[in-house]
Amino acid sequence: MTDKFHTELKDLKKGVSGMARYAFSMLQDSQEAFINQDAALAATVLGRKDALREKTVELEETCYQLIALNQPVAKDMRTIVCSLKMIAASERIGRYGKSTAKIVNEIAGRPHIANMMSIPLMSEYVLAMIDDAITAYEAENIRKLEGFSARDDAIDALRHSIFREAITYMMENPKTITQATYYIIIARYLERCADHACKMAENVQYMETGERTEIK
Amino acid sequence: MSDSTVIATKNLNLWYNEKHALQDITMEIEKKKTTALIGPSGCGKSTLLRCFNRMNDLISHVKITGELLLDKEDMLCNGMDVVALRKRVGMVFQRPNPFPKSIYENVAYGPRVHGISDRKVLDEIVERSLRHAALWEEVRDRLNDSALGLSGGQQQRLCIARTLAVEPEVILMDEPCSALDPIATAKIENLIEMLKEYYTVIIVTHNMQQAARVSDYTGFMYLGKLIEFDKTTTIFEHPKEDLTENYITGRFG
Numbered sequence: 001m002t003d004k005f006h007t008e009l010k011d012l013k014k015g016v017s018g019m020a021r022y023a024f025s026m027l028q029d030s031q032e033a034f035i036n037q038d039a040a041l042a043a044t045v046l047g048r049k050d051a052l053r054e055k056t057v058e059l060e061e062t063c064y065q066l067i068a069l070n071q072p073v074a075k076d077m078r079t080i081v082c083s084l085k086m087i088a089a090s091e092r093i094g095r096y097g098k099s100t101a102k103i104v105n106e107i108a109g110r111p112h113i114a115n116m117m118s119i120p121l122m123s124e125y126v127l128a129m130i131d132d133a134i135t136a137y138e139a140e141n142i143r144k145l146e147g148f149s150a151r152d153d154a155i156d157a158l159r160h161s162i163f164r165e166a167i168t169y170m171m172e173n174p175k176t177i178t179q180a181t182y183y184i185i186i187a188r189y190l191e192r193c194a195d196h197a198c199k200m201a202e203n204v205q206y207m208e209t210g211e212r213t214e215i216k
Numbered sequence: 217m218s219d220s221t222v223i224a225t226k227n228l229n230l231w232y233n234e235k236h237a238l239q240d241i242t243m244e245i246e247k248k249k250t251t252a253l254i255g256p257s258g259c260g261k262s263t264l265l266r267c268f269n270r271m272n273d274l275i276s277h278v279k280i281t282g283e284l285l286l287d288k289e290d291m292l293c294n295g296m297d298v299v300a301l302r303k304r305v306g307m308v309f310q311r312p313n314p315f316p317k318s319i320y321e322n323v324a325y326g327p328r329v330h331g332i333s334d335r336k337v338l339d340e341i342v343e344r345s346l347r348h349a350a351l352w353e354e355v356r357d358r359l360n361d362s363a364l365g366l367s368g369g370q371q372q373r374l375c376i377a378r379t380l381a382v383e384p385e386v387i388l389m390d391e392p393c394s395a396l397d398p399i400a401t402a403k404i405e406n407l408i409e410m411l412k413e414y415y416t417v418i419i420v421t422h423n424m425q426q427a428a429r430v431s432d433y434t435g436f437m438y439l440g441k442l443i444e445f446d447k448t449t450t451i452f453e454h455p456k457e458d459l460t461e462n463y464i465t466g467r468f469g
Contacts, residue, residue, distance in 0.1 A: 002466035071425050072453040076465045210454020 005070045007097045009079060012062050013138070016083045016090075019055040020134045020200075023090040024127070026052065027193060028099030031123040033104045034186065035116065042104035045097055052094040059087050071151070073102035075207070086137055089196040089203075093130060096189040103182050113176050116166045119186055122158040125151065133200035142208050145201040149215050155194040162187040217288060222247045222386060222416045223268055223305075228282035230263060230272065237263050239440040240282070245386075245433075250408055252418040252431035252448065254424055256463070259437040265388050268418065269305035270298050287385075303330065306379035312371035312426045314363035314378070319346075319355050322363045322374055326382040341381050349377035349415070350407050367401025373407065380391055380415075386409065389419040393426065405430050410422040428452045436460045 026045050033041040063084050066072065072080055129151055132144040166180040197216040205213050217224045223245040230238035238260050242415040244252050266272045268286060270291065277353040289300065303326075314322050323342045332338060341357070346352040351373040355366070363374055372392060379387055389408075393401040408417055408430045421427050427434050428448060435445040436455075444451065444460045455461045462468050 005466070073424070073428065074455055077453065148286050162347050 005066070005076075007071075008062075008066060009076060011115065012059070012066065012080065012083055015055075015059050015062065017134060017138045019052075019059055020086055020090040020130075020137070022048070022055065022128050023052060023094030023097070024134065026094040027100070027130070027142050028097075028127055030097040030100035031120075031127070034100055035120055037104070037108045037112070039044075039108040042101035042108070045101035048094070049098050050176065052091060052098075054078055056087055056091045056171060060084065063087075074138075075210075078207045078210060082137070082203040085203040086200055089200045092196050093193050096193050100186055100189055103186060107179055107182055109159075110179060113179055113183075114165065114169055116189075117162045117183060118158050119162065119183060119190070122162070122187060122190050124150055125158070126153060126194045129155075129194055129197040130200070131171040133197045136201065136204045137207070140208060142201075142205050145205060148198055148201045152194055152198050152215060159187045159189075217244060217285065219407075221245065222287060223418075224285045224288075225267075225281070226283035226285075227412060228261075228264075228267065228284055229280065230267065231279045232275070238267070239396050241442050243435060243442055243445050245416060245418060246383075247416050248412055249432040250412055250419065250430055251433045252427035253418070253420045253435045253465065254422075254427050254464075255437035255443075256468075260433075260440045261437045261448060262390055264437070264442075265390055265418060265420050266459070268386065268388055269302045270296075271307065273298065281315065283337045298319035302381045304384055305386045306382065307388040307390070308372070308375050308379055308392050311395045312368055314366070314371050314374050316362070316364055318360045319363050319366070319374060320359040323377050323381045326378060330382060341379050345377040345381040346374075348380050350403065350410065350412070351377055356402045367400070369396050369403055372396060372400070372404060376404075376407065378412075380411075386416045386418065389417065391420055391422060394422065399431050401426075417424055424452075436463060438463070 001101045026048055029041055033045065063080050066080055068149055070076075099111065129148065136142055136144045164183045169176045170180045202213055202215055205211065221244040225241050225243055228238055228241040229236070241264060253264060255261050260334060263272065267280070272278045272280070280292060286301070286304065290296070315325060317325070320342055323345050324338045327338060327341050332341070343352060346355060351370060363371065366374060372395075376387070376392075393404050396404065405426065408419065411417055419427070419430065429447045433445065434448045434451040436443045436451065436457075436459075438459055444455055444457045446456070451460060452464060455464065
């Protein structure tokens with residue numbers, strides 16, 4: 001019976017990792033669609049919303065069943081708890097991808113202003129954080145999570161600088177207000193996604209060590 | 217040894233002939249808390265439990281070394297009155313074993329042995345013990361019926377009442393629910409929770425979920441050694457030893 005449980009636990013981890021990668025691709029593609037003003041790519045991201053929801057519900061159900069039927073303890077229990085948090089964080093990240101794709105639809109016809117400020121750079125940093133958190137979960141290795149706190153600080157600083165830059169452009173030329181506001185919103189989405197990556201990292205650390213840590 | 221410790225062992229070793237059944241066990245059992253001992257069959261948990269009221273004296277060719285203290289008193293010394301010790305440290309066994317007597321007499325037996333004969337005092341002891349064992353409401357109208365007519369779960373609670381009647385400090389329970397159905401088991405588990413208010417409980421169990429549910433501290437034993445002893449929440453959430461982790465997650469044993 002226990003072997004069966006541990007096989008199911010491995011399958012759960014594969015499923016969660018697959019879902020997290022799916023959500024990651026939604027954010028990644030939405031960013032690419034934004035940078036290249038690619039409305040067609042944005043449309044494919046919007047089309048993935050329902051599948052993301054289905055995966056979320058299905059994997060959560062699996063977690064609940066594993067808990068109810070096996071009363072897991074120690075690392076088994078921590079793995080399921082971490083998986084539930086990974087599912088929740090991934091769903092949010094995927095949905096920020098969807099929200100970004102919606103913005104792309106709004107602004108794709110207009111040229112970018114100010115070289116998109118620092119959004120491409122911020123996007124690259126945030127995607128790397130999410131990728132590292134998912135990899136740490138898959139490999140059960142927390143080495144990649146060192147320095148997450150400093151990386152999160154850098155993201156906050158970027159969001160702040162984009163905000164100030166956008167305000168400057170809006171004051172100089174009111175015609176940029178719509179687009180610059182969207183830039184602020186996208187930077188805010190990315191900053192939230194980095195926070196979710198930090199939550200993932202905290203939970204992977206808990207899964208591996210049993211210690212609760214806070215990435216500030 | 218702190219004041220909140222009721223039983224303490226230091227480098228306790230026990231041999232059955234050549235078999236080294238307990239190896240350097242050092243632990244402190246906290247007063248009015250429930251401590252569970254878990255581990256695979258043959259790991260020594262029942263042997264350790266039986267040390268706590270010197271039940272191993274009844275087995276020949278047993279040799280014990282090290283320290284074993286009850287309220288800072290040496291339990292292993294020659295002068296220790298074993299009958300008095302077993303009054304202070306009571307025991308409940310795997311299978312309910314009521315005497316073939318009435319419910320009343322089962323509970324009154326211990327106090328009578330210890331010299332109480334006043335009927336009124338005995339009545340009080342019987343009622344109090346049955347109430348503490350959560351059995352009073354079920355048997356109050358048939359105290360003179362045979363104890364053997366009770367269900368398995370009721371018999372086990374009667375055995376607990378019989379133990380409580382002599383007002384022990386510590387109650388040892390060796391797999392007290394292994395012969396009971398889930399409902400009777402739940403009643404015993406609730407009872408253990410209530411007993412904590414007055415007594416120290418040490419329970420040996422094969423059922424890890426039971427250990428997790430009822431105990432404040434858990435000791436994991438393997439091949440005669442105490443591998444890890446800590447708060448139950450720590451043992452079941454993030455044990456320090458890999459051996460404990462592997463056992464409680466069912467990877468061996």
